[in-house]
Amino acid sequence: MRFTGALTSPRMRQILTPSGALVDEAPMDDALASRLYRAMVFARTYDRKSMALQKQGRLATYAPFEGQEAAQAGSAAALEVDDWMVGTYRDAAAMWMQAYPMELLFAGRTGHEHGGRVPEHVNVLPPSITVGGHMVHAVGLAWAERLQGSSRIALTYFGDGATSEGDFHEAMNMAAVQKVGTVFVCQNNGWAISLPTAEQTATETIAEKAIAYGMPGVRVDGNDVFAVYAATREAVGRARSGEGPTLIEAVTYRMGPHTTADDPGRYRSEADREEWVRRDPIERLRVYLSERGRWDEDWQMRIEEQASSEVERAIVLAESLRAPEPEEMFGAMFAEIPPHLAEQLAEAKAAP
Amino acid sequence: MPTLPIWKALHMPEMMRYAQAVNHALRLLMSADERVFMAGEDIGVYGGAFGVTDGLLDTFGERRVRDTPISEEVIAGLAVGAAITGMRPIVEMQFADFVVNAMDPIVNQAAKLHFMYGGNVEVPMVIRLPGGGGTGAAAQHSQSLEAWFAHVPGLKVVAPATAQDAHDLLIASVADPNPVMVFEHKLLYKEEGPVEVRHTTEPVVQLGEAIVRRSGDDLTIVAYSIMTVRALEAAERLEDSGISAEVVDLRSLRPLDIETVRASVRRTGRLLVTHEAPAAVGVGAEVVAGVVESDALDHLLAPVSRVCGLPIPMPYAKALETATIPQVDDVERAAKELMNA
Ligand SMILES: Cc1ncc(C[n+]2csc(CCOP(=O)(O)OP(=O)(O)O)c2C)c(N)n1
Numbered sequence: 110m111r112f113t114g115a116l117t118s119p120r121m122r123q124i125l126t127p128s129g130a131l132v133d134e135a136p137m138d139d140a141l142a143s144r145l146y147r148a149m150v151f152a153r154t155y156d157r158k159s160m161a162l163q164k165q166g167r168l169a170t171y172a173p174f175e176g177q178e179a180a181q182a183g184s185a186a187a188l189e190v191d192d193w194m195v196g197t198y199r200d201a202a203a204m205w206m207q208a209y210p211m212e213l214l215f216a217g218r219t220g221h222e223h224g225g226r227v228p229e230h231v232n233v234l235p236p237s238i239t240v241g242g243h244m245v246h247a248v249g250l251a252w253a254e255r256l257q258g259s260s261r262i263a264l265t266y267f268g269d270g271a272t273s274e275g276d277f278h279e280a281m282n283m284a285a286v287q288k289v290g291t292v293f294v295c296q297n298n299g300w301a302i303s304l305p306t307a308e309q310t311a312t313e314t315i316a317e318k319a320i321a322y323g324m325p326g327v328r329v330d331g332n333d334v335f336a337v338y339a340a341t342r343e344a345v346g347r348a349r350s351g352e353g354p355t356l357i358e359a360v361t362y363r364m365g366p367h368t369t370a371d372d373p374g375r376y377r378s379e380a381d382r383e384e385w386v387r388r389d390p391i392e393r394l395r396v397y398l399s400e401r402g403r404w405d406e407d408w409q410m411r412i413e414e415q416a417s418s419e420v421e422r423a424i425v426l427a428e429s430l431r432a433p434e435p436e437e438m439f440g441a442m443f444a445e446i447p448p449h450l451a452e453q454l455a456e457a458k459a460a461p
Numbered sequence: 462m463p464t465l466p467i468w469k470a471l472h473m474p475e476m477m478r479y480a481q482a483v484n485h486a487l488r489l490l491m492s493a494d495e496r497v498f499m500a501g502e503d504i505g506v507y508g509g510a511f512g513v514t515d516g517l518l519d520t521f522g523e524r525r526v527r528d529t530p531i532s533e534e535v536i537a538g539l540a541v542g543a544a545i546t547g548m549r550p551i552v553e554m555q556f557a558d559f560v561v562n563a564m565d566p567i568v569n570q571a572a573k574l575h576f577m578y579g580g581n582v583e584v585p586m587v588i589r590l591p592g593g594g595g596t597g598a599a600a601q602h603s604q605s606l607e608a609w610f611a612h613v614p615g616l617k618v619v620a621p622a623t624a625q626d627a628h629d630l631l632i633a634s635v636a637d638p639n640p641v642m643v644f645e646h647k648l649l650y651k652e653e654g655p656v657e658v659r660h661t662t663e664p665v666v667q668l669g670e671a672i673v674r675r676s677g678d679d680l681t682i683v684a685y686s687i688m689t690v691r692a693l694e695a696a697e698r699l700e701d702s703g704i705s706a707e708v709v710d711l712r713s714l715r716p717l718d719i720e721t722v723r724a725s726v727r728r729t730g731r732l733l734v735t736h737e738a739p740a741a742v743g744v745g746a747e748v749v750a751g752v753v754e755s756d757a758l759d760h761l762l763a764p765v766s767r768v769c770g771l772p773i774p775m776p777y778a779k780a781l782e783t784a785t786i787p788q789v790d791d792v793e794r795a796a797k798e799l800m801n802a
Contacts, residue, residue: 169597220597220778238601239559240531273530274562301531303507309530376506435784438773453771
C-alpha cells in the first residue's frame, strides 16, 4: 500500500490527447505550434542519426531520448534565449533549442573535449554525466542572476532516478526557502536503467515531492507539448517575478535503451513500449496541425529534408574537428598553466 | 613451505574472468553466511553495470540482493547501520566515481565509529568500487580514488590485480571486522586468469600482504591493480634488454606491506613505483617514504622513480586518454632510465 494520507497526488494535466484532440485551451498559436512540431522532427532525426552513427562506431556511447521530444521541446520553448539551462546526457533536444550548436552535441560524443566548449552568449551548461550533480548548479545560476539584478532564470532537467539523490532534495529546499528562480523539470521516463519508477520512490508521483519543500509541484503529460509548455511558462513566470521555484513532472517514456550499451530486454517487456508508441508526442501534434490546415505531406517532406541536412552538416563539422593534441590537455586545466603542469607539458612535447 | 604436487591439491584452478571470480566469491560468501547481503544500483535483474552480480538475484532472492534507488549516500550509510548490528553488508558503487556522493557515511562515520564508541562497535562492511580508466568513459567515470581512502585512519583499502586475488581479497575483506574499500578495475573485469575457487570463507590471503609477482635482481617495480599487469609485461620486455626486474604487487594499500617492498629494494637497489592515479600525494609517495624511512635507503643505487597517471581529469578522446594513463611503454622507459641513472 502506498501512503496517501491527507495529501492527494496531483492529477496529470493534459491539453492535447494522444489522438490529437484538444481537451483544454491551446496555450499557443498555430505559428508556434508549427515551429515546435518542426523542432521535434529535427530532434528525432538527430536522435535516430546518433543511434545509427554509434552503431557504425562513429560516436561513443549514446543515450537516446526518443519519446521525450515534447517534454524537452515544450519546456525549452518557454525560456528566453538567455535563460540558463542545465541538463543531463539525455537532453540534447532541449539544449539544441536553447542554441547549443548541434555540431558540439555531436563533438561531445565523438570523444572531443571541444563538445563542452560552449559558445559565448549560450547559457547552457554541457550535459551532466553524474546523476543529480547539476541540479545544485541551477540554484547557484539563478541565485547569481538575482544578485546581479537580472531577471534571468535557470531551468534544470533530470530523470526520475535523480530524485533519489541528495542533490535533488538539497537543491529543492534551498531554492524554495531562498525563493530562487529555478525551474525543476523532471522527465519521468519510467526507468532509471533497470529500475522502474515504482521502485525508485514510494510516492505516487514525483510532483508531490514539491509539497514537502513548500513549492508548487505540477504533473503533466510529458508527451503533450502543449501541457508541458503551459506548465513551464507558468513556472518560468513565477521564477522571473521572484516567487521562487516550481517542480514540474513530465510523465513520459524512454522508448529506446538507457544507452547504446544497454539491452532493455533484460528488465522490461516490449508490451509497455507498444502502449507508448500510441502516445507518441510528435504524431498527436501532427494530427492537431493537420486538422487546422497547418500540415500536409509536402511540408512534412520539406522539414524532414531540412532536418536531415542540418544533422548531416553538424556531423560533418564535428568529424572535421582536428584531433586534439596531448598538449591541449594541460592548457585546459587551470586559468594559467601552473609549474607542475608546465613541466608535464615539456615532457609530453619531448616524448618520442 | 613445500609445494603440493598438483594432483594433491583439493581443487584445480579454473580459467575465469576477474568479474566471474568476484561473482564466485560473492556466491560463496552469501551461501556460507546468512549475515551477508548486498545492495546497490542495478545489481539485481540487470546483474550489475559490469555483470559482476549476474545471477545472484536468482540464487539468493530479493531479500538479500537488493536493487536500490540512485542514492549512494544511503547505500554506504545503510551498510554502516547494518554492520553495526552484526550483519555483513557488501554494497556496490556502480562506478567508483560516485563514491564522492557517499563520503560522510564512509569517512566521518564508518571509519571512526569503532574509535568514537570506545571500541564498543564494529563496522564490518565492504564497499566494492569499479574504478580506473581506459574504457573511454571520460572524466567522471574513470577515476582512481583509492588514495583518498587510504589516507583516512580507520579504513582498509584493497586493489586486486588478478582474478584469484579479486576472489580471495573479497573473502578476506568480508571476514575483516573493519570497513574495507575494495577497488576493482573495470578493464580487468574481462581479463582471464586461473582461479582456485574457495569453498570456505576462511581467508587464504590476509589484508596487508603484498606479493612478489616476479623475481628479479636489477630493480623493484611496485604496482597494484591494473598497473601490476602492465608492470609484468614491462618486466618481460626488460628481460629482453638484459634487465632483471622484480615486480611487487601491493594488493592492499591499507594496511600497506612496506616490509616486502623494503626487502626487495635491499636486494635490487632500485625502486620504481607505478599506479594509474596521479602521483601527487598518492600511494607511490607513501611507498617511497616507507622505503627511505628504513635502512633500505642505504641500498638505493639511484633516485627513485614514479610512473603515474597525469594530473588531469580523464580526457574523453581516446588518444588523450591513453596518453593520460601509464602504459607498458612508460614503465619500460622509466625502468631503463633508472638503470642508466
Ligand atoms: C551519481 C551517479 N550515480 C549513478 C550513476 C549511474 N547512472 C547513470 S544514468 C543512471 C540512471 C538515471 O536515471 P534517471 O535519473 O531516471 O534518468 P534517465 O537515464 O532515465 O534519463 C544511473 C544509475 C551516475 N551516472 N551518477
